[in-house]
Amino acid sequence: MSVTEELLNQRPEGWNRPAPQVPDDEGELLEIAMGPHHPSTHGVFRMDVALDGERVVRLKAVFGYLHRNHEKIAEGVSYLASMPYTDRLDYICPITNNWAYALAVEKLAGQEVPERAEYLRVILGELTRFQNHASSIGFLIQEMGASGTPLMYAFKAREKVLDLFEELTGARMMVNYMRFGGCRVDASPAWLERTRKVVAGLPGFVDEFERLLATNEILMARTQGVGILKPELAINAGVTGPMLRASGVNYDIRKVDGYGIYNRFNFRVPLGDHGDVYDRFMIRLLEMRESIGILNQALKEIPIGPVMDPKAKLRGFRPKAGEAYGRIEAPKGELGFYLISDGGPNPYRYRVRPPSLINLTVLEDMCLGHDVADVVLIFGSVDIVLGEVDR
Amino acid sequence: MLGEGILKGMAETAKNFFGSYFSAERLTTVEYPEERIAPFEAARVFPFLVYDGADWEAGLRCVACQICEKECPPKCIYIEKSKDKKPDAVGKPQFYPARFDIDISVCMSCQICVEVCPFEAIKMDTEFELSTTDRFGGLLLDRKQLAKPDEYYQKIHPTEAHEVDAKLAVEKAKADAKAKSAIAASAAKAAVIAGEGA
Numbered sequence: 144m145s146v147t148e149e150l151l152n153q154r155p156e157g158w159n160r161p162a163p164q165v166p167d168d169e170g171e172l173l174e175i176a177m178g179p180h181h182p183s184t185h186g187v188f189r190m191d192v193a194l195d196g197e198r199v200v201r202l203k204a205v206f207g208y209l210h211r212n213h214e215k216i217a218e219g220v221s222y223l224a225s226m227p228y229t230d231r232l233d234y235i236c237p238i239t240n241n242w243a244y245a246l247a248v249e250k251l252a253g254q255e256v257p258e259r260a261e262y263l264r265v266i267l268g269e270l271t272r273f274q275n276h277a278s279s280i281g282f283l284i285q286e287m288g289a290s291g292t293p294l295m296y297a298f299k300a301r302e303k304v305l306d307l308f309e310e311l312t313g314a315r316m317m318v319n320y321m322r323f324g325g326c327r328v329d330a331s332p333a334w335l336e337r338t339r340k341v342v343a344g345l346p347g348f349v350d351e352f353e354r355l356l357a358t359n360e361i362l363m364a365r366t367q368g369v370g371i372l373k374p375e376l377a378i379n380a381g382v383t384g385p386m387l388r389a390s391g392v393n394y395d396i397r398k399v400d401g402y403g404i405y406n407r408f409n410f411r412v413p414l415g416d417h418g419d420v421y422d423r424f425m426i427r428l429l430e431m432r433e434s435i436g437i438l439n440q441a442l443k444e445i446p447i448g449p450v451m452d453p454k455a456k457l458r459g460f461r462p463k464a465g466e467a468y469g470r471i472e473a474p475k476g477e478l479g480f481y482l483i484s485d486g487g488p489n490p491y492r493y494r495v496r497p498p499s500l501i502n503l504t505v506l507e508d509m510c511l512g513h514d515v516a517d518v519v520l521i522f523g524s525v526d527i528v529l530g531e532v533d534r
Numbered sequence: 535m536l537g538e539g540i541l542k543g544m545a546e547t548a549k550n551f552f553g554s555y556f557s558a559e560r561l562t563t564v565e566y567p568e569e570r571i572a573p574f575e576a577a578r579v580f581p582f583l584v585y586d587g588a589d590w591e592a593g594l595r596c597v598a599c600q601i602c603e604k605e606c607p608p609k610c611i612y613i614e615k616s617k618d619k620k621p622d623a624v625g626k627p628q629f630y631p632a633r634f635d636i637d638i639s640v641c642m643s644c645q646i647c648v649e650v651c652p653f654e655a656i657k658m659d660t661e662f663e664l665s666t667t668d669r670f671g672g673l674l675l676d677r678k679q680l681a682k683p684d685e686y687y688q689k690i691h692p693t694e695a696h697e698v699d700a701k702l703a704v705e706k707a708k709a710d711a712k713a714k715s716a717i718a719a720s721a722a723k724a725a726v727i728a729g730e731g732a
Contacts, residue, residue, distance in 0.1 A: 220607055299562050310575075312576065313576040314578060317643065356543065359543050360540055
């Protein structure tokens with residue numbers, strides 16, 4: 144082993160990474176740059192892979208191709224003007240981004256949120272979780288080689304949810320819906336009725352998806368025992384969300400923090416056993432079912448009332464000096480916004496804790512020793528959006 | 535049995551495929567240019583300026599207060615305030631925008647300009663077929679291109695426009711009452727002066 148390789152394989156104390164893969168003596172290592180324009184990378188992301196034959200010996204993730212200066216822009220504009228920018232972080236689920244940011248600012252300013260707005264946030268958040276998990280499973284299967292069919296099935300369900308978003312907020316994806324102290328517009332009774340109808344159809348979609356995929360032998364052969372993430376490593380690396388729960392760690396911020404009104408709802412947290420790709424796939428399927436349960440409860444209980452706190456200010460919003468960290472269980476993991484205010488109209492420091500980026504830090508540990516074809520699969524099972532990784 | 539799961543999945547796709555010949559619900563797409571789905575009432579694309587009456591230049595509701603310019607997150611609005619004043623819908627003399635440009639290649643359709651506008655002057659359009667061959671001039675809209683009549687706004691966002699009209703009517707009634715009382719006061723004053731003269 145060369146000195147460079149020795150340095151590369153050095154592990155900090157307690158890091159619990161798998162043993163370094165030593166190449167055999169025959170032949171040389173083949174170094175491949177997968178990406179930034181690789182179809183499997185969901186965007187622009189590069190993996191520098193060193194291969195011994197088909198086996199991955201080393202993998203280096205290269206971030207930053209989609210860097211858009213999000214945090215610095217937010218420090219230069221007012222609190223309100225950052226809200227539409229948060230839509231563009233994780234563009235598959237903009238509602239939860241809005242929510243996390245609104246929560247952080249509300250904590251900073253000590254702002255109350257009316258009851259109906261909290262219910263609307265839960266309804267939209269769980270719809271977002273549903274459509275994110277559906278499309279993420281679709282993308283995962285697409286990367287396995289089943290081009291199209293499962294993804295189109297997922298998008299069929301997602302389309303119905305996006306139509307609901309558009310009807311309420313005016314945009315399918317870039318919703319810009321939440322405000323500090325509530326939500327921008329109220330949901331009409333007709334919208335709630337349509338949502339009930341769509342939600343009633345969602346279990347049928349999950350059943351269909353399960354029949355289509357869950358027992359498929361090819362899928363099981365490709366995913367079971369691949370990309371195992373040990374719970375110790377997952378906790379050490381700060382992995383959150385379905386990735387962490389697939390490794391068997393019971394940690395869901397909806398349960399731990401009970402932010403918003405989540406402690407009113409009755410739902411279970413599905414846990415995995417092995418921490419492999421198949422577990423992550425199944426966890427997402429099960430979480431979709433739990434989301435439908437929460438949606439049914441929220442749609443039944445939603446009260447009548449205002450959706451904005453009348454004391455909330457839209458323009459000239461200046462929270463007092465201080466700091467706050469607001470976090471929610473976004474579909475991909477813990478999404479947090481850390482804000483420092485100096486009393487001015489724009490934040491002094493604005494920091495995003497993106498689940499996608501931090502879940503991606505264990506990519507090498509999951510991929511070592513697997514074939515290069517499995518790297519694509521493991522990468523897909525992390526469920527990332529590059530807009531959030533690079534910001 | 536090996537392959538059972540695959541067969542089960544195949545049965546599901548077959549069901550969807552043949553079902554699409556019998557049930558319209560299984561068809562989720564439309565053939566776009568020929569068939570169109572009507573946009574939702576809340577749909578938003580790019581902003582436009584509302585004007586009342588027949589003359590777009592005289593009827594613009596915008597008073598060039600420049601709040602939207604300041605609040606716009608990507609700073610795609612450029613406003614030049616006029617030197618002189620002209621009467622607005624209520625009859626009060628107001629400034630008007632000598633220049634009002636929106637670069638829709640920068641605009642991100644966030645609707646914040648609409649929310650912060652205190653005069654209901656800027657609203658969101660639903661027109662989305664905006665492709666042009668001129669990528670600079672064609673996407674920089676000036677106030678003439680942005681001005682659209684109030685009737686158009688009533689047509690694309692009927693519910694919202696109804697609320698806006700109610701709000702404007704209240705404001706107008708208030709302004710009228712104020713003007714009336716001012717006239718009465720000045721008349722009374724004039725009468726007093728006349729009385730003193732006599």
